[in-house]
Amino acid sequence: MISIQRRSGSSLRWNVVCFSAAILGAFLSSATLLALSGGDAVKAFSALFTGAFGSQNALFGSLAKATPLLLVGLGTVIAFRAKIWNIGQEGQVLAGAMMAYWASLMVGSLPYWLALSVIALAGLSGGGILGLLAGYLKTRFHTNEVISTVMLNYIVIFFLAYLLDGGPWMETGVTVAYHQSPPVNPALEWPELFARGAGKLHIGFLFALAASAFCAILIDRTSLGYDIRAFGSNPTALRFRGTNVRRLLLVVMLLSGALAGLAGAGELFGTSHRLRAETLLGIGSSGIVVAMVGGLRPSGVMLAALFFGALKSGAIYMRLQSGTPAGLVSAMEGLVLLFFLCAAVATKFQIVRSNVHA
């Protein structure tokens, strides 16, 4: 007799089996999709792989793409572990970038490292304030955070659109408007970790690594992490047992938003060097996917961020090499998420062979 049953513990081996199956499933279905759209799946995938890991340059490119996803993913983990559904990462990334840009306009005269710190802090606070705002709406007016964070996304996007199109930060081109800011002060760009030309891996990558360690320790080893996990499991008991849950909610939203904001600042000062909506949109939502695929654990999020960073980075090469349409890459992202969510459910069950009716 073989049957499927809810499992009472978890087994590492079974988890590995489930997630390997998910990766395989995602690749097979993506390959089918590629084949259906008339592409050569083998060629496309090998291009994808070369683009992502084929050379030192490619690897650094993948890590650079992974950097903002990791930061956003970590922020998402903090909120989701508390079962606070902050899904305003898009807006928080933008707000972080905007705040950092604004700060950069004023700190040109400061010593370099001081200026850089101010910019990073501004990025953190831009996202953090936006998160805090949604948190405030929830504690004060019981506004559902899913709705408020999404609405705040729109407000931030339109505000940015105004700033860049007719507003004070518009680049005044010779003939056309570009919907982007002038380049940031080159003296304030974030330093690259390796010699110029060796990919665009900037110091934000180190920030993201530090943030990973920070989150892992925070969640598992500190009193605040205890509160966060407890809030996710049973907020009532936590309140009965002497924790100010309103303040906790605000702290969680602040941290969650701040990490997303830092991702925005890093993209602006480390990679694109111009404030422009297109380069930042999508990071937030991919970051949520990364957090989910990473199983809401910092270590898992690191792996997932690398995976999706590689996917994004390799996709550029794949498009050039095999002419695969760009939309397929987003579809692949979606497929990976789908398979991983299925795997996450599957890990909670077990297949048993029993001798009940022997």
Next chain:
Amino acid sequence: MENLLSVQNLTKRFGPVTANDGVNLEVRKGEIHCLFGENGAGKSTLSSCLYGYYRADSGVIRFKGEVAELNSPADALRLGIGMVHQHFVLVSNFTVLENIIVGSAETGLFLTKSDARRKISELCENCGIRIDLDREIWELSVGEQQWVEILKALYFGAELLILDEPTAVLTPQQSDQLFRILDGMRKRGLSIILISHKLREVMQSDRVTILRKGRAIATVETSETTAEAITSLMVGHKVNKHVRDRSVEPTGEVLAVDRACAIGEWGEDILKDVSFNIAHHEILGLAGVAGNGQKELFETLMGVRALSSGGFSLEGELITKPTSREMLDRGIGFVPDDRFLEGLIPEFGTAENLILGWQRAREYCRGPFLDRRKMDALARRKIEEFKVVTASADLPVERLSGGNAQRIILAREFLHSRGLLLANQPTRGLDVAASEFVYEKILEKRASGFAVLLASEELDDLLRLCDRIAVIFKGRIMGIVRPEETTLLELGMMMAGDASDVQRTVQ
């Protein structure tokens, strides 16, 4: 008499824990069969196996003489086995009727409500259940919601009904009604498996099967045995009932509540002019039918519910606008009546739950970090002291048996409180021996100078433990009496709001 259900050699393991170990059980047609055993003996696990929620590792289950394939609750329902869970699974803004027929196979695409209504009214009549089929679930009391669950099982054609601690959440009156209903069902040839820790209820069954450490050690005819005999079978020795030490006299004043009032969501009075005090070395009992403001009284004293007027003082100090933090820091221990909602973090293990409320206390932290080593040491000590049955200190407490979860709360509160202990139904869901253990601990606290507020539905227990008993009815204290100057009957009358017997309040 023929057997409706027969279980042979059923074994169920959870990792290293063997919850059921070669259990044999036979249930006759038309009997109330009680499962009795210590916390963690495997009663809930056994019934979950019979209901198809868990799959046994080995063993044979025969229902009506045939081997039953139970892979899911749906299989069990199809065969005629129904179960009423302790936590109901009703849709709260559906009517009673809709809740009963939702998911039934007969309704198909079109809900033929009129047919269903006729059938359900008939069922109600047969079992003596009086309920308005058009009320919505949220309007019903817990007891009535339980009837809906029962009706639902019967509507699906259940011939065997499993009830897991059905009376733990009921008032004594509601339990009596439930037993009348069960009796009606038994007369109509239905079989019932009942799990309960209350001897009064166990003695109303036809037969009792006693489980100990996962094994069924005996099945006895209730009419041929006594409550004491069953209890000693269960724990393997005689259980002593503790009484308070009368040579210790209450002195001074720890808690003084002065005309406390609280107002509910709809502007109704929840607490009205509640006044009492508790001294050192004193246990004040709180008697009352559930839902008369006990819960709210405890919540206001714990600082999680606001008073509308009046107040209370601790050790002579007036407390204004308390928070739960402040009350914990002042050394108040609190055992809530709803353990999983108010007292525990279900996904946390024993170690983490033991410090809930103290996760920032210096004892368990190093700076902002939790001191895992200290937490684990504490968990090991308390698991042993309170005999918590758990596979490890990290196993989520939602996986523990009800009584074991309660022990964790008690361990935590006994450890951290200094001076005042508020205990709302601390023995709910505990087996007889464990209840006595808790009472023993409470009496120890009394001896060491604690003031204790103890609410319980077991009046016998209150009478032997308390220095004084306050009776609450509709948010008012009907009177405060001494156990040696009162009777069960008097208490019962006061609990029913009968104050003709002039309000008595003793100091």
